[in-house]
Amino acid sequence: MANLKKLYDAVLNGDAKTAVAVTQEAIAEKLDPAVLISDTMIPAMAEVGRLYECEEYFVPELLLAARAMKGSLTLLRPLLAASGTKPTGKVVIGTVKGDLHDIGKNLVASMLEGGGFEVTDLGADVSPDKFVSSVRELKPDLLCLSALLTVTAPSMRTTIEALKQAGLRESVKVMVGGAPVTPEFAREIGADGYSENASQAVVTARQFCHPDKAA
Ligand code: B12
Structure with missing residues (x-):
């Protein structure tokens, strides 16, 4: 019989091979x-987030846990779709134009997937036009923008302006993050939210998509 404690520990310890097995x-x-996701994997990832926040885990452990989680989710996602399970919410995520840093963005995407969100990852160096056309096409509940460079963070403002121009701003919440981004900057550019790290991003995303279920 499948050992779910083993799966929990595998995600917690970033052991992708065991998690997949x-x-x-x-x-x-x-x-x-x-x-499986809600009772075993999400609690394991929540514990990873807690250990990160109390500085027992650092970025390498976070990345390994995210990889283990991703390995399992790759197997489970098609089954979820087949069983008609409703995702927590729909998210489009990307790193803004001119910025190639994607490690943090990938981590946020994995944590959101682990949190039950359906995530479309547009990658890095994404233009405002591409974000706009993806929002138009995919109709996400939440658009997540990542930037790691001081010089690329203004592209978040440009993207929000482009959403307004396209008449789509009211149709989607926008959450921003990345090292140069602050809550003040997020407010100033007209974003709906900001999170400092991947585990907080899941909490904030839940507040946007299902305020009643926010942890
Ligand atoms: C790895 C790295 C690179 C790699 C990127 C590889 C990759 N695939 O991502 C490479 C080598 C390509 C690179 C290139 C450059 N880099 Co660089 N890089 C870094 C480094 C060392 C680590 C970044 C990282 O991955 N951190 C780990 C992740 C997990 O953390 P994170 O990204 O902050 O993400 C977390 C949060 O910010 C948040 N988050 C992130 N995104 C989002 C999005 C949302 C919606 C939310 C809610 C939260 C959120 O959650 C994440 C997880 O908790 C940083 C230094 C540093 N300590 O940050 C410099 C750094 C970001 N780089 C820097 C620079 C200058 C450059 C270059 C210009 C260097 C050069 N002269 O060529 C180029 C720019 C290339 C480009 N056009 O993007 C500077 C930026 C300075 C600034 N303020 O602008 C930094 C700070 C280094 C420094 N101290 O000078 N870099």
Whole structure:
């Protein structure tokens, strides 16, 4: 029988190989993928976030845990779609134009996926036009913008302006983050929210998509 404690520990310890192996066993035993995610994997990732915030875990542990989580989710996602489980919310994420830093953005995307969100990752160096056309096409609840450079952070403002120009600003919440971004900057450019790190991003995203279920 699939050992779910082993799966929890594998995500917590960033052991992707074990996480994938136990997930395969669980799938073979027809365990409910949604329950697997909500009762085992999300609590493990929440513990990872807690350890990061109290500085017992650092970025490498976060990345390894995110990779383990991603490995399992890759197997479970098609089953979730097939079972018709409703995602927590729809998110489009990308690093803004001119900026190639994607490690933090990838981490935020993985944590959001772990939190049950359906995430479309546009990658790095994404132009305002590309963000606008993706919002038009995919109709996400939340648009997440990442920037790591002081010189590229203003592209967040340009992207929000482009959403306004396209008449789409009211249709989507915008959350921004990345090292040069502050809550003041987020307010100044007209974003709806800011989070300092990936685990906080999930909490904030829940507040936007399902205020009643926010942790
Ligand atoms: C790795 C790195 C690179 C790699 C990027 C590889 C990659 N695939 O991402 C490479 C080598 C390519 C690179 C290039 C450059 N880099 Co660089 N880089 C870094 C470095 C060392 C680490 C960044 C990182 O990955 N951190 C780890 C992640 C996990 O943290 P994070 O990105 O901050 O993300 C967290 C939060 O910010 C937040 N978050 C991030 N995005 C989002 C989005 C949302 C919506 C939310 C809610 C939260 C959120 O959550 C994340 C997880 O908790 C930083 C220094 C540093 N200590 O930050 C410099 C740094 C960012 N780079 C810098 C510079 C100057 C450059 C270059 C211009 C160097 C050059 N002269 O060529 C180029 C620019 C290239 C470009 N056009 O983008 C400067 C920026 C200075 C500034 N203030 O503008 C830094 C700060 C280094 C320094 N001290 O000078 N870099």
